[in-house]
Structure formats: structure tokens, C-alpha cells
Amino acid sequence: MPILTTPAILLRSHPYSETSRVLRFYTRDIGLVGAMARGVRKGASRGRGGTASFGEGVAVITFRDSRDLQSLHEFTPTNAHLGLARDFRRLAGASVAAELVLRHAQQEPHPELFEALSGGLGRLEATGPEGVVGEVLSLCWSIVQLLGFGPELEVCTACGVVLEDGDMGRFDLEEGAIRGPGCPAAEGARRIGPVARTHLTAFLHGEVPPGLRGRRAHLSLLDDFTTFHMLGGRRLESFRFLEPESFPDRDAPAHT
Numbered sequence: 001m002p003i004l005t006t007p008a009i010l011l012r013s014h015p016y017s018e019t020s021r022v023l024r025f026y027t028r029d030i031g032l033v034g035a036m037a038r039g040v041r042k043g044a045s046r047g048r049g050g051t052a053s054f055g056e057g058v059a060v061i062t063f064r065d066s067r068d069l070q071s072l073h074e075f076t077p078t079n080a081h082l083g084l085a086r087d088f089r090r091l092a093g094a095s096v097a098a099e100l101v102l103r104h105a106q107q108e109p110h111p112e113l114f115e116a117l118s119g120g121l122g123r124l125e126a127t128g129p130e131g132v133v134g135e136v137l138s139l140c141w142s143i144v145q146l147l148g149f150g151p152e153l154e155v156c157t158a159c160g161v162v163l164e165d166g167d168m169g170r171f172d173l174e175e176g177a178i179r180g181p182g183c184p185a186a187e188g189a190r191r192i193g194p195v196a197r198t199h200l201t202a203f204l205h206g207e208v209p210p211g212l213r214g215r216r217a218h219l220s221l222l223d224d225f226t227t228f229h230m231l232g233g234r235r236l237e238s239f240r241f242l243e244p245e246s247f248p249d250r251d252a253p254a255h256t
């Protein structure tokens, strides 16, 4: 049976029996893969980072194409990303990213997605408290984009006119696209001005725009967009922990 060695990020782990677990990895070489890990004692790996979510390392998998669940030979963490697990806001952001990948990624190589996840989780872990929301937005929107769900921001979805730099648009949630100032939008459709549009474009490319503002509105758009287009209408609990009210810096400029 072929043995595959690949860089991998552990997205989820759940017990299967007293001594085995099912681990779901996003790997660089074969994309999303589920693997059975045998001989893992209950609780034994806690704190070691071995089967803690978001640990990144090298997985050795006995791989057979016809199986849904592969067999994990070994997982050696090179970066346990423990800084994500220790901060509920970072953990919440990483959980949203993981959920999008678990729901929509395939068992097929998508190295850009692997890099976006790996790099984004690293930056989310490393940033200061004021940078968390920006990194969450960048990580999650870049995953949305790489999974093929990215919204259209350049052209009015109703009439096809290219929006001018200064145009105020409205975000058509169902279409996953913008309506320009000349076209009526659904009642309650959120306004999205030139700055917010530029910032959202940066997020889709995995960047955090300088001078980010309106974090709360950006989180709300990400929440609504993923709920509607990627999560079958069910909101992720994790967003509650990301709301600006739940941390002190709000959208105020940094005082330091």
C-alpha cells in the first residue's frame, strides 16, 4: 500500500474508540483527508500538541484512493500553534476557517489553499490583540476566495456596469455580488463604500489592509456571507466570540 508523507494541518480530531481517533487534516499534497489514528490513549496526547486542533506538521499516511478514511502512521507536529488554542478570539477565528475548509475542500491537491491556511493561522497566532480581527478576516475571506465562493466586487450584478472608484454600492447577499448606485437593491442590503470594497478585496487576496476600520461591519458581512453561501443557512457559534463588543479595543484607533 502506498505511504504518503505530506505537510499537514490538523483541523479536527474526535475519539473513535478508547484507543483510536479520527483526525481530519488539510494536507499540502492531497488536500482534505480523514485518517484513523490507532493506539492513541484517551487524553494522553493532551497538551503535547499531537492531536490538538490546528497543529501543523508532517503526516505519514497509508493511503488508498478507494477509502474514505485513510490510516495515519504518524503525525509529527512542527508547530503546535498553541497560541491559537490559548486565546478564545484567535481560536474562534481559526475555527471558522477550519469549518469552511472541512465543508468545502476536496481530497485533491490545492497548494494555494494549504499555504493560505498555514500562513494565515501563523499570522493569526503572532499578531497583537488589535490585529486579531484583521487576520481573521484575511484568513477566512482568502479561503472563501480559494474555494471558489468569492464575491464579485468590481461590476454591478444587475446591470454589468463597472463601479467607479468613489461609488457607493450595496452588497446583494443572495447574489454574492455588488449593486452599483444606479440599480435598486433589496431592502436592508448593506451599503458598501469604496474603502470597504478596497478592504474586502485585500482580504480576498489574503492581505490585511492598512488603516482597517469597520471591523464589526466586516465580521458581520463575513458571517452572513458564509452562512448563506457555504454553511447551508446555519450560523457558526464562533462568530459570537469575535464580536467587537467582546473585546476592549472596539474600532478605536490604537492608543499606544
Ligand SMILES: [Zn+2]
Pocket (backbone or CB within 6 Å): 156, 157, 158, 159, 160, 161, 179, 180, 181, 182, 183
Ligand atoms: Zn447596476
